[in-house]
Amino acid sequence: MLFIMLGFSVLFDCIKAPGLGIATRYMFTMAIGRFLRTITFIATILPSARPWCAAARYQIPQHPHPWAQKYYVPYASDSNAIRRVITHDMAYAAVQAYPDEYRPDWGRMSFLVDILRPIPGEGPSWYHLLKKASGGCNDLMYSGHMLVAVLTAMAWTEAYGGWISVVIWLLILHSTQREIxxxxxxxxxxxxxxxxxVLLWRMTGFIWSV
Structure with a gap:
């Protein structure tokens, strides 16, 4: 809503006409922030703040993955046995009788079967499974919602300033504590x-001026 209101700032001589500069800067800065967030998202796979997330979103089979059945489960109670498997790169214990792994045909995306481990009845495609899960359970470093809120507050502060900007930053702090x-x-x-x-908005200031 604040960003929409910024679009009318030209009418009040708060920003330079036609007002596209601040909008372009806003979207460009957000694109950089999203790109950096993707990098950090991949690089920081941390435990979820909600430990029950995985069990609630994903119906994971009770039996271990075939790789774990062969290279971990038979040797889990003996560290020397695990060391021997790693050294010789060969499993030497008999694997128990586990249920067969369900492997749907996802075409080029079939490599995701070993990662997602779907069960029958969860949907016809990998996309349906991920959409049903509504995202992952790992840490989201950093918050995308907070990034958008901060960029909006920075744009408003630069365009208008004044006491209303203080109120907006108080709302940012409120959103922060609510997310946590x-x-x-x-x-x-x-x-x-x-x-x-704040850093990205300051860095892109040399390209577009308000």
Whole structure:
């Protein structure tokens, strides 16, 4: 809503006409932030803030993965046995009788079967399975919602300033504590998002002026 209101700033001589500069800067800065977030998302696979997330979103088979059946389960109670398997790169214990792994035909995306381990009845495709899960359970370093909120606050502050900007930043702090309190993010996710948002907005200031 704040960003939409910024579009009318030209009418009040708060930003330069036609007002596309701040919008372009906003979207460009957000694109950089999203790109950096993707990198950190891949690089920081941390435990979920909600330990029950995986069990609630994914129906994982009770039996271990075939790789674990062969190379881990028979030797889990003996560290020397695990060391021997690693050294010789060969399984030497008999594998128990586990149920066969369900392997749907996902075409070029069939490599995801070993990662997602679907069960019968979860959907016709890998996309349906991921969409049903509504995202992953790993840490989201940093918060995308907070990044958007901070960029909006930075744009508003630069275009208008004044006491209303203080109110907007108080709303940012309220959103931060709510994200943490409702366990959508770790505290570090929100704090880093604020730092990154402010830093990126300052860095792109030399390209577009308000």
């Amino acid at each position: 309190r409702e366990r959508h993010h770790y505290s570090v996710d929100c704090i880093v998002a604020i730092y990154v948002g």
